[in-house]
Amino acid sequence: MKIAIIGTGISGLCAAWLLHTQHDITIYEQNNYVGGHSQMITVKTDEGIFSIDTGFLLYNELNYPNLSALFNYLNIKTHQMAMSFSMSLDQGKIEYAGSDLNTLFGQRRNLFNPDFYLLLWDILRFNREGKALLANKNPSVVTLTLGDFLQRGGYSQAFRLHYLLPMSATIWSCPANKILSFPALTLLRFFHNHGLLTLSDRPLWQTIEGGTQRYIQIITADIRDKLHLSTPATAITRHPTGCYVYDALGNQNTFDAVVIATHADQALTLLTDPSDAEQQLLSCFKYQKNRAVLHTDILLMPLRRRIWSAWNYIATTHHNQIKEVSVTYWINRLQFLPTKQAFFLSFNPQIEPQHPLHEINYQYPIFDSRAIIAQGKLKQLQGQQNTWYCGSYFNNGFHEDALNSGLAVANALGIKPMWQCQAVG
Numbered sequence: 001m002k003i004a005i006i007g008t009g010i011s012g013l014c015a016a017w018l019l020h021t022q023h024d025i026t027i028y029e030q031n032n033y034v035g036g037h038s039q040m041i042t043v044k045t046d047e048g049i050f051s052i053d054t055g056f057l058l059y060n061e062l063n064y065p066n067l068s069a070l071f072n073y074l075n076i077k078t079h080q081m082a083m084s085f086s087m088s089l090d091q092g093k094i095e096y097a098g099s100d101l102n103t104l105f106g107q108r109r110n111l112f113n114p115d116f117y118l119l120l121w122d123i124l125r126f127n128r129e130g131k132a133l134l135a136n137k138n139p140s141v142v143t144l145t146l147g148d149f150l151q152r153g154g155y156s157q158a159f160r161l162h163y164l165l166p167m168s169a170t171i172w173s174c175p176a177n178k179i180l181s182f183p184a185l186t187l188l189r190f191f192h193n194h195g196l197l198t199l200s201d202r203p204l205w206q207t208i209e210g211g212t213q214r215y216i217q218i219i220t221a222d223i224r225d226k227l228h229l230s231t232p233a234t235a236i237t238r239h240p241t242g243c244y245v246y247d248a249l250g251n252q253n254t255f256d257a258v259v260i261a262t263h264a265d266q267a268l269t270l271l272t273d274p275s276d277a278e279q280q281l282l283s284c285f286k287y288q289k290n291r292a293v294l295h296t297d298i299l300l301m302p303l304r305r306r307i308w309s310a311w312n313y314i315a316t317t318h319h320n321q322i323k324e325v326s327v328t329y330w331i332n333r334l335q336f337l338p339t340k341q342a343f344f345l346s347f348n349p350q351i352e353p354q355h356p357l358h359e360i361n362y363q364y365p366i367f368d369s370r371a372i373i374a375q376g377k378l379k380q381l382q383g384q385q386n387t388w389y390c391g392s393y394f395n396n397g398f399h400e401d402a403l404n405s406g407l408a409v410a411n412a413l414g415i416k417p418m419w420q421c422q423a424v425g
Contacts, residue, residue, distance in 0.1 A: 001256040003413075004028065004245045006233045006270065009036025010056075010399055011390040011406035012261025014070075017219050018410035018417060019259075020226060026255070027223065028247060030232030034220050037399075038212040041294055041358045047339045051211045054292055054345055054360055056399050057334055058083070060203035063193045064400040066407065066421045068206075073419035074218050077209040079336050083202070084309035087162060090316055092303030094162055099309065106307035115158045122159035127197040129153060130188045143369070146187055147180030157320055166315040169325045170347065172397065174288050174366050176315075176322035183372050190396055207334055236260070237272045238385040257386040259409055263287055263363055264393045271387075277380055284374035285393050287363040293346050295353035300328045300346045310334050314350060324350050365393045382412060 001023050005016045008029045013036075016027050033039065037055030044050075058081075061068040071078065086097035086106075096110060097103035110116040133141055133149065146168075150160060168187055169176040179187075188197070195202030208214055220227065228247070235246040242256045260267040264285035268274060274282070302312055310333045315325040331343040346353065365371065375394065382388055388409045395401035404424040407417060411424065 001413075002026070002242075002254070004233075004243070004253070004255040004258045005261060006236075006245075006258065006267075007036065007261035007391075008034045008227070009261060009391070009402055010038065011392070011402040011409075012036075012259065013216070013219055014403055014406035015259050015261060015388075015390060015409045016223055016226065018407075018415045019413060020223050022415060023413075025223070025226050026245075026253065027227050028231050028233040028245070029227065029229050030248075032230045034227065034229070035213065035216045036402075037362060038216055039360065040211045040213045043294070043343070043357055045339060045341050047341065050337055050339060050343075051213070052294060052331055052337070052343060052345075053208075053211050053335065054294055054358065055362060056212050057329065058205050058207055059399060060194075060205050062195075062203040064398075066424070067400050067403050069419050069421055070403065070417075071208070071215060074215055076215050076218075078206040079209055081205050081207055081310070081334065081336075083205045083311070084333075085167070085311040085313065086302050086307045086309040087166060087313045088302035088307075088315070089162060089166070095302050095304055095307055097302075097307035097309050103307045103309075106304050115156075118156050119158040119162055122155050123163060125153070126155065126159070126164070127199075130191060130197050133184065134188055134192055141185060142183070144184045145180065145369070146182050146184045149184040150180070161315075161317055161320065161322060165322050166313045166325045169322070170311075170313055170327035172364065172367065174364070176325050178366065178368070181368055183367075183369055186367055186372060186396075207336070211335070233270060235272050236270045236387075238387060242386055255386075257388065257413075259388045259390065261390045261406065263365070263391060264389075267389060267391075275384065277377075277384070281374045281377055281381060284370045286366045286368070286371070288366050290347050290362045290364055291349070292360050292362060293349055293353055293356055294331075294358040295344055295346065296342060296355040296357070297344065297353035298342065299351065300326075300344060300349055300353060301330070316350065324348075326350050365397050367397065382409070388412070 003023050003025050005012050005027045039055045040051045040053050084099045088095045095107045105111050165176045168179045191197050232248045234248050237244045243258050246252050264282045268282040312328045316323045326348045329345040390405035390409045392402035394405040408424040
């Protein structure tokens, strides 16, 4: 078959790589690079040239089994690292990190702060009660929001403002006030899968040696002649035996099938003739714009250097509400850069970095109750009118989820991966 693939994030790239072995494929990519959120920036300093990832950075074998299997098949070398996080609120008024007792009480006055001990107690209680809710088979828990769960449990304001809401908002790149309307099970399942509901046996995180473009380069070597960069598809029209794909260069091409590996809202925009089911389901996914800035400005890190961590949550509050929240990645720790120069990647920075090196905007799905319900029905769209869909919105929005959706499309079209994978729907 002649198959068009729209988008080269890992879902589209994986589907294209597998499908090209038995089909005639054409890949459309709106950007001038391949990889979607697997984007690397080259930075030159007095100490040398460094490649820095600005999107996908980390994975672990426990929660990313098929991604791990793919990297093993490609013989990708990785570094193992201990994940760490810090919290800094209101310009350092409250700060702590979770690495050890020294960083937990990195702000020494917390030793004598009753609210801080209540925060720690509520973290332990949240971990215990969160596990119990995940094990609860009562159908009513499916519709329980995070806000309802916190209200029922009587969790302290300190726990909400100084731990759960800033962390959750940055994990999903979503405004803190929207997190409370998320299904509690969605957030708890993520926390559980990533070892955040336990103080021991947490997954070991990996980062790719040399950056994420390593795996992109290997995959694209087989399909480079099929790639059309800086060529966004602008419209897709289906007909009984296939579809027409129109691009921004004015071309119209005919295909037997199309794989749309974009965000859900972009997929819907491309369709000139969406069915009622496509209109109903794809419109359920909303996206949040997130501005990422690569820089060297320590003012976007916690005030106390001893609590600097791999992930640093920075938040401001107003009248007992989260006003702004951002996260700064300490790239040197995440990517083991051999340099004394500190590099940071800040998402939605609250102040402008003094030494910006690169800026990029990412879009992340918002998994509210409407989106979660729609996820369970997305399979209904697959193959209808010779159209297939894949992307991170099929599950929790992470690299493993996007990969699995691409694998599922290839599998449905009769192509299985060359490496051992866990089953995908």
